[in-house]
Amino acid sequence: MSSTAEIVAQCQALYEDLDFTAARAWKAAKPGRKVVGFLPVYVPLEIIHAAGCLPLGIFGGGDSLEVIHGDAYYQSYICRIPRSTIELGVTKRLDFVDGMLFPFVCDVIRNLSGIWKMMFPNVWTKFFDTPQNFDATIGGSYYMKELDELREGLEKLVGHKVTDDDLRRSITLYNENRRLVREVYAFRAAKPWQAPTSEVYLLMRAGLMMDVAEHNQMLKDYMAAADKEDRPKRDNVRVAIYGSFCEQPPLNLIKSIEMAGCYVVEDDYALINRFLMSDVPTEGNPIEGLAMTYIKASVETSCKYVPKEEDKGMYHVQRVRETGAEGVIYATPSFCDPALLDRPMICHRLTEANIPYIAFKYAENSGQMQPIREQAGTFADSIKLWS
Amino acid sequence: MSDVVKEKSMLMQKEMIARNYEAITSKHETGRKVSSTFVPGNLNELLMCFGIVNNLPEINAIQSGMRKVSGNYIQEAEKRGHSEDVCTYVKADIGQMSRGNIAPNGKPFPDPDVLLLSYTGCYTFMKWFELLREEYKCPTLMLHVPYQGDGHSTKTMRDYIVKQLKEVVIPGLEQVSGVKFDIDKLREFLRNSAKAEDDLVWCLEQGKIKPSPIDAYFGGVYYIGPIFTAFRGTTDAIEYYKALKAEVAERIRLKQGPTTPDGTPFNDQKYRLVVEGPPNWTNFREFWKMFYDEGAVVVASSYTKVGGLYDQGFRHDAENPLESLADYCLGCYTNLNLPSRVDLLTKYVEEYEADGLLTNSIKSCNSFSAGQLMMMKEVERRTGKPGAFVESDLVDPRYFSAANIKNRLESYFQMIEQKRRGSGKAA
Ligand code: SF4
Ligand code: SF4
Numbered sequence: 001m002s003s004t005a006e007i008v009a010q011c012q013a014l015y016e017d018l019d020f021t022a023a024r025a026w027k028a029a030k031p032g033r034k035v036v037g038f039l040p041v042y043v044p045l046e047i048i049h050a051a052g053c054l055p056l057g058i059f060g061g062g063d064s065l066e067v068i069h070g071d072a073y074y075q076s077y078i079c080r081i082p083r084s085t086i087e088l089g090v091t092k093r094l095d096f097v098d099g100m101l102f103p104f105v106c107d108v109i110r111n112l113s114g115i116w117k118m119m120f121p122n123v124w125t126k127f128f129d130t131p132q133n134f135d136a137t138i139g140g141s142y143y144m145k146e147l148d149e150l151r152e153g154l155e156k157l158v159g160h161k162v163t164d165d166d167l168r169r170s171i172t173l174y175n176e177n178r179r180l181v182r183e184v185y186a187f188r189a190a191k192p193w194q195a196p197t198s199e200v201y202l203l204m205r206a207g208l209m210m211d212v213a214e215h216n217q218m219l220k221d222y223m224a225a226a227d228k229e230d231r232p233k234r235d236n237v238r239v240a241i242y243g244s245f246c247e248q249p250p251l252n253l254i255k256s257i258e259m260a261g262c263y264v265v266e267d268d269y270a271l272i273n274r275f276l277m278s279d280v281p282t283e284g285n286p287i288e289g290l291a292m293t294y295i296k297a298s299v300e301t302s303c304k305y306v307p308k309e310e311d312k313g314m315y316h317v318q319r320v321r322e323t324g325a326e327g328v329i330y331a332t333p334s335f336c337d338p339a340l341l342d343r344p345m346i347c348h349r350l351t352e353a354n355i356p357y358i359a360f361k362y363a364e365n366s367g368q369m370q371p372i373r374e375q376a377g378t379f380a381d382s383i384k385l386w387s
Numbered sequence: 388m389s390d391v392v393k394e395k396s397m398l399m400q401k402e403m404i405a406r407n408y409e410a411i412t413s414k415h416e417t418g419r420k421v422s423s424t425f426v427p428g429n430l431n432e433l434l435m436c437f438g439i440v441n442n443l444p445e446i447n448a449i450q451s452g453m454r455k456v457s458g459n460y461i462q463e464a465e466k467r468g469h470s471e472d473v474c475t476y477v478k479a480d481i482g483q484m485s486r487g488n489i490a491p492n493g494k495p496f497p498d499p500d501v502l503l504l505s506y507t508g509c510y511t512f513m514k515w516f517e518l519l520r521e522e523y524k525c526p527t528l529m530l531h532v533p534y535q536g537d538g539h540s541t542k543t544m545r546d547y548i549v550k551q552l553k554e555v556v557i558p559g560l561e562q563v564s565g566v567k568f569d570i571d572k573l574r575e576f577l578r579n580s581a582k583a584e585d586d587l588v589w590c591l592e593q594g595k596i597k598p599s600p601i602d603a604y605f606g607g608v609y610y611i612g613p614i615f616t617a618f619r620g621t622t623d624a625i626e627y628y629k630a631l632k633a634e635v636a637e638r639i640r641l642k643q644g645p646t647t648p649d650g651t652p653f654n655d656q657k658y659r660l661v662v663e664g665p666p667n668w669t670n671f672r673e674f675w676k677m678f679y680d681e682g683a684v685v686v687a688s689s690y691t692k693v694g695g696l697y698d699q700g701f702r703h704d705a706e707n708p709l710e711s712l713a714d715y716c717l718g719c720y721t722n723l724n725l726p727s728r729v730d731l732l733t734k735y736v737e738e739y740e741a742d743g744l745l746t747n748s749i750k751s752c753n754s755f756s757a758g759q760l761m762m763m764k765e766v767e768r769r770t771g772k773p774g775a776f777v778e779s780d781l782v783d784p785r786y787f788s789a790a791n792i793k794n795r796l797e798s799y800f801q802m803i804e805q806k807r808r809g810s811g812k813a814a
Binding site for chain 2: 077078102104132135138145146306334342347
């Protein structure tokens with residue numbers, strides 16, 4: 001059995017490989033295979049998988065990609081992820097990707113879908129909308145049609161039907177993935193010294209670049225290995241991190257927060273694998289199952305409207321309580337409208353619930369970690385002092 | 388700076404706006420209900436069916452920008468924890484609220500009775516009203532208008548909007564106002580809308596004439612005022628557009644250009660531009676002057692389409708009232724995908740015989756700005772006409788750099804000259 005270090009090394013290699021060698025190899029292994037890229041925050045991976053495609057998470061270029069062309073497409077006051085994604089495209093790193101899904105998250109990714117259509121006319125490119133009306137008969141029935149359209153688009157791409165049974169099989173695998181993912185996060189919340197976030201993060205990011213069945217096995221292996229290892233427990237404070245659901249921070253930022261004396265016990269990094277909070281029914285109409293789970297049991301995050309004022313931010317408060325976090329770090333990408341417009345509202349709720357927080361901004365290519373380490377360290381100290 | 392010289396239509400509009408602010412601020416005396424709602428995809432005719440007065444926070448932000456008070460409001464909002472990175476309309480609104488929320492008529496804005504969140508073409512709208520809802524704790528009606536990601540609307544989208552209108556928006560407005568919905572009233576208002584829309588389109592299309600009798604950007608913001616705001620569907624709007632049409636017709640007869648803020652007709656038009664993006668409001672006159680001083684007239688713009696692409700054939704339709712409201716919301720400029728925007732701008736450059744596309748990129752506004760550089764290059768490529776890019780903000784005076792913009796404009800005009808010489812055409 002592999003050790004956590006071996007599993008994490010495998011994940012890190014995938015995460016760092018901006019040529020996507022593994023996904024290329026997956027595609028080359030059988031003739032006719034297709035790869036469908038997707039951006040944050042949420043697309044129903046089950047449908048892509050059911051079509052026989054590999055869903056490939058495209059989360060920008062991180063801090064190792066040198067952006068040369070991308071800057072010519074975006075003004076200085078726009079976040080990093082669209083420009084580094086363009087860079088990946090222009091430098092042909094995504095030339096094996098047959099389809100690209102741009103989910104609704106904000107106007108930047110929305111507009112990027114149009115740029116992609118113009119720049120890469122041979123790629124099947126789709127803006128994927130999720131409803132902001134959460135009534136089953138209104139938003140729900142609209143969403144079912146949207147999902148049907150997505151299924152039809154994929155059918156065209158692969159040249160065969162995607163049956164309900166195909167969908168049910170994929171839903172079963174993704175239900176298992178969601179369960180295992182929840183288990184890993186619960187394990188981290190219970191014993192954060194045994195499963196540091198800098199590891200868990202890589203484990204989850206890697207999962208968005210490989211076949212789901214393989215990832216399920218990896219999650220099981222990781223948990224078994226992490227449980228066996230005896231790692232020193234430090235006198236760290238327990239924090240939740242919010243605001244990082246789209247453009248991802250560099251790995252060093254996560255490590256810096258940990259080194260500053262924080263155990264991250266909750267976060268919204270690469271939220272897609274926790275976006276649906278319950279199993280999708282495998283009985284009945286699978287499209288309806290996917291749609292209604294989104295309507296009734298998806299997380300609160302900035303790319304969704306919260307219909308009731310009293311509910312706003314309560315998801316965060318509840319998760320802080322459930323995971324035993326002692327404070328919140330609201331860490332957002334610079335120029336990120338969704339996270340930054342939401343920040344005052346979420347922070348009001350945290351204040352009402354007596355949950356301390358700090359806020360700062362980052363970019364996927366932030367280099368200087370010293371200020372962040374100091375801020376997080378001071379925050380940890382102040383929590384220790386007052387708790 | 389002296390007062391802007393106003394034409395009859397401008398005075399009419401000023402009157403209309405003043406009356407609307409009076410209706411809003413006197414709600415406690417009159418008992419009328421007030422809604423807040425956004426410009427793109429606004430449902431003015433529907434609100435009128437319930438006697439609800441329409442207050443548009445974007446317009447309030449523009450007003451405060453033009454009166455040069457927005458800068459303080461924005462800083463106030465930033466002091467209260469709102470990020471320097473987000474849309475300044477939101478911060479101008481929130482800052483104004485925390486400073487007593489005084490309307491342009493000097494009276495305090497009353498709290499809205501309903502927030503009608505017509506969510507068309509801009510992500511920020513959703514958060515803006517979540518923020519206001521936190522403050523006002525009033526009913527909020529969300530109308531989700533899907534984005535035209537594939538460059539066209541679908542029956543699914545239209546049905547979804549109509550269903551929300553029937554099951555969320557209309558019952559919600561009935562409840563707020565205590566007035567029963569009457570579809571025949573809506574039809575009547577939509578008929579009024581279509582009449583005004585016909586005249587607006589006629590005016591906008593006169594930009595094709597040389598010299599252009601209109602300025603489709605700086606002048607354009609006045610032309611679109613009534614139709615994009617609280618007056619579409621009223622007989623006042625019909626009258627306004629009749630007057631506007633008569634003014635434009637008169638200028639055509641006299642072979643005159645649009646009237647500049649200093650009151651002179653702008654006849655010496657050297658450059659014809661298409662402009663993409665909203666204008667800056669804090670230095671609106673200064674910005675405009677940079678254009679006419681250099682002989683540049685704007686013959687078509689995308690900003691005058693944020694409240695609907697009437698010039699591409701859309702009309703509100705009394706025969707299909709709710710469906711037509713849905714189509715209207717779907718078709719606003721910022722709800723179009725980028726290839727459609729590029730097609731439209733290319734068409735404008737060609738049909739209006741423009742010298743090129745100028746983009747005013749707004750720091751605040753991702754809905755417009757994200758992708759504009761690529762759009763400009765694409766329009767340049769397709770038309771063979773040079774493009775230019777300037778940057779400013781809507782209502783944050785810190786981001787208006789007159790010297791930078793002036794420099795860029797000057798080099799752009801030189802580039803156009805060179806291009807003309809290169810292709811052997813006379814200026
Ligand atoms: S980082 Fe924020 S602003 Fe940028 S694309 Fe993602 S959600 Fe939009
Ligand atoms: S982001 Fe742009 S479209 Fe949206 S409210 Fe601000 S200025 Fe208007």
